[in-house]
Amino acid sequence: MSRTFSLRKVYGPVAWIGIVTLYGLLSALFGDGIWDELSWIALSIPLLVIAWKCGRSV
Amino acid sequence: MRQGGKVTAKTVRLWYRIHKWTSLVCTAFLLMSCLTGLPLIFLDELEPLLEHRVPATAVPAGTPDANLDAMVAVAKARLPALRPLSISWDDDEPKISVNMSPTLAPKLGDIRSLVFDEHTGKMLEERPLGKGLGAKVFELHREIFLGLPGELLMGLMAVLFVTALVSGALVYGPFMRQLDFGTVRRSAQPRMRWFDLHNLVGIVTLSWGLVVGATGVMNALSTPLFGVWRAQTLPALIAPYYGRPMPQRLASIDASVARATKALPGMKIVSVVFPNDVLTSPRHYLVWMKGDAPVTSRLLTPAIIDAETGKLTVAKGLPWYLRALEVSRPLHFGDYGGMPLKIIWALFDIALIVVLISGLYLWLSRRKRPVESELNRLVHIEEISTGTSEARMPAR
Known part of the structure; x- marks a missing residue:
């Protein structure tokens, strides 16, 4: 039995x-400018996690 | 049914069943929503490509707006069989539409829209509302061409979607106890690969899905919610006029708009709704205004103007449930953070399609290797690790 x-x-x-x-979802809703940019960065993270995990699949 | 922070086998089975059945019922509707939603994210960019638009004249900043009463006069002369229903201001361009309708409560496709240049007052074009490809795709997305019943059905599907997400997140834990986060076993048989993909993409996009699903439910309820507000607001407004003859001439629209702007300083005009026996009040102009900050630009406030005297009757914010609805709307459309956010929205939409297809695949291929047997195996592990063994299942 494994761990x-x-x-x-x-x-x-x-x-x-x-x-x-x-x-990420709320940042762009309640602010403009820098808050939009922070939103883009935050929402890219889950998408990058998918790409990363699929890319290094075993 | 948690025992000392541990999950029992019975509970996991229940969550799994909820996940399976809610997903199965809503999958077809969700696939349709995702596929139609994808182009709708970019509707503002696509529409000018699909239909020719006459541009507005470029003017120096601070140029005053043209006369609205004159625009309405032009519209009436051009379409004498129709009556003015509303005037609406374009979000992005200096254009004003006078919407002409054959009836008091028209279907979208019956309305003819005359577009004027906001500054020169020149008529630019005439076009039907709700006839373009974009409007058709939107109608399919929102109500599968079934009107209010379709809208409510889609709302119910959104409720099932949210339930499927929550129950899916709950079975995720027991299913993942022996795997590293995000494991995708490429070497394994196809079914296991699809299973890993379903888990990874599903759990990573969970929050986005919950937000879009929940705001989808809110949007589906917007028609009844606005109906509640109208039913609560209008009778009191109309009561003082009982028994008095209908006004022969309506007050100037420009003066009414000026009055509304004065009552709600710092706000921008969105639209003017003409007196209407069916939709609003036969005695009032409804002037919709919005703020100009990121959040307040989503909040509409009506200024209600006596259509005979042009005096302000009341200008009061909407009740909390309509404010919540309006602020949450962009969270469904993803149109509130520029083009990068729209692209991110599209990628999440595609990720959700992957979750749906992989989930469907897992269900369709269930006979080859019933997921129940996998579940039994996992539940067995669960019982060993939590010490709540109820039934003995052979570990495979």
């Missing part, structure tokens, strides 16, 4: 990506 992670460990990255996404 088993705790649920806390499994959901850790999920929570971080969730927080970053929500920040």
Whole structure:
């Protein structure tokens, strides 16, 4: 039987990506200029995670 | 049913069933929403390419607006069989549309829109509303061509979508206890690859999906919610006029707009709705105004003007549920952070299509290797790790 992670460990990255996404969604809504740019950066992170994980698939 | 912070097998099975059935019911509708939503993200950019538009004349900054009453007179002379329904201001260009309708409560396709140059007052073009390709795609996306029932059905599908996301996130944990975050096993059999892809893309786009789904529910309720507001607001406005004859001449629109602008300083005009027995009040102009900061530009405030005297009756913000609806709208469309945000929105939309297709694949290929057997195996691991073994399942 291989190793088993705790649920806390499994959901850790999920929570971080969730927080970053929500920040990105709201940043552009409540501000312009720099807030739009921060939103683009934040919302790129989940998309880059998908690209990265698919790229280095085992 | 958590025991000391641990999840029991029974609970995981329940979440899985909820995830499976809510997903199955809404998948076809969601695929349609994603496919039609993709071009709609770029509608502002695509529409000028699809239809020829007459440009407005370039004028120096500070040029005053042309006379609105004159524009309405031109519209009436040009389309004598129709009546003016509303005047609307373009968001991006210095153009004003006078919308002419055969009835008091027309369908979108019945309205003819006369577009004027905001500064010169010259008529630029005449076009039907809701007839273009963009409008058709939007109608499919919003209400599958079924009007209000379709809108409510899509709202229900959005509720199922949100339920599928939440239950999917809950089964994600037990399914992922032996895998590193984001593992995609390329060497494995196709079904396992699709399973990994479904988990990875689904969980990473979870927050975006929840926000777009929840705002989709809100949008689907906008027609009934505005109906509630009208039913609460209008009777009190009309009551003082009972028994009085209808006005023979309507007050000047320019004067009414000036009055509304004075009542709501710092706001920009969006539209003027003409007196209307069915949709609004037969005795009032409804002047919709909006703020000019990022958030307040989403919030519409009506200034209600007596159509006979041109005096202000009331200018009050909308109730909280309509404000919440208006502020959350952009979170559905992704049109609030320039072109980069639109591209990001499109990529999330495509990611959601991947989640839908992979989920569908997992369900269609279930006979070859029932996901239930996989679930039993995982539940078994779950029980070993939590010490809540209820049933003995052989580990595969």
